[in-house]
Amino acid sequence: MITFELATDTLKAARLIAADGDIRYYLNGIYFDLRGARVVSTDGHRMLIADGARIDAEPFIMPNDHADNVLKACKGKNAPAVLTFTLDGSDWITVTVGEQKFTAKKIDGIYPTYRQVIPQSVSGDIAAINLEYLADAQKAISTFRGHRGKSVHPVRVFHNGKASAIVSDGQLGVMVIVMPIRYDGTTDATEILKWAHGKLNLSQAA
Secondary structure, three states: OEEEEEEHHHHHHHHHHOOOOOOOHHHOEEEEEOOOOEEEEEOOOEEEEEEOOOOOOOOEEEEHHHHHHHHHOOOOOOOOOEEEEEEOOOOEEEEEEOOEEEEEEOOOOOOOOHHHOOOOOOOOOOOOOOHHHHHHHHHHHHHHOOOOOOOOOOOEEEOOOOOOEEEEOOOOOEEEEEOOOOOOOOOOOHHHHHHHOOOOOHHHHO
16 A cells, blocks of 8 residues: 655646547546656646656556546635545555545556657747647646636746747746647748738738
8 A cells, every 4th residue: 555645736737738538548647657756647739747746656647537526626715735645556546635535446558758758958949839738838837836816827938949848937846848839820020010010911911
């Protein structure tokens, strides 16, 4: 029997980025790299990597519906700041929320090797990024930090050209990796600004 604790906000943040209904069933959950002290989630387009518990135990994937049931019990003023996880040494995960216990089977699958997705460096070359992904990244990072008000933690995008970009609030402990998207428009703002100032119309630009 192995027991460890995890901040409730960490589970909430990871759930925001986890895939839903993906044909790659192992993505429909949250990955716990216990020896690496990381909690990871991805939908194939973005990936959250956050600090987690460090214990000498095998990694596992927690199903989304299990996480959802746990988080539903964590609402209200008396919601616990920390969750207790118990692994029975086989296929079952139990999470204790106050006096309630939620048990489910681990997802039987091999999670992507997330460390290979992390860039070794970033080039700074600007890329087109899906703004919904950035909004989700900001929300996830803010959630991880324990934010519960209307304002959010400001984040910065560290662009990496055609490779994966990094979204961070400049503090350690959590980051979101985002894949760029194809962009067929101009990368030069000159014509756009001329048009905005009335010095260029669309027929002239064509």
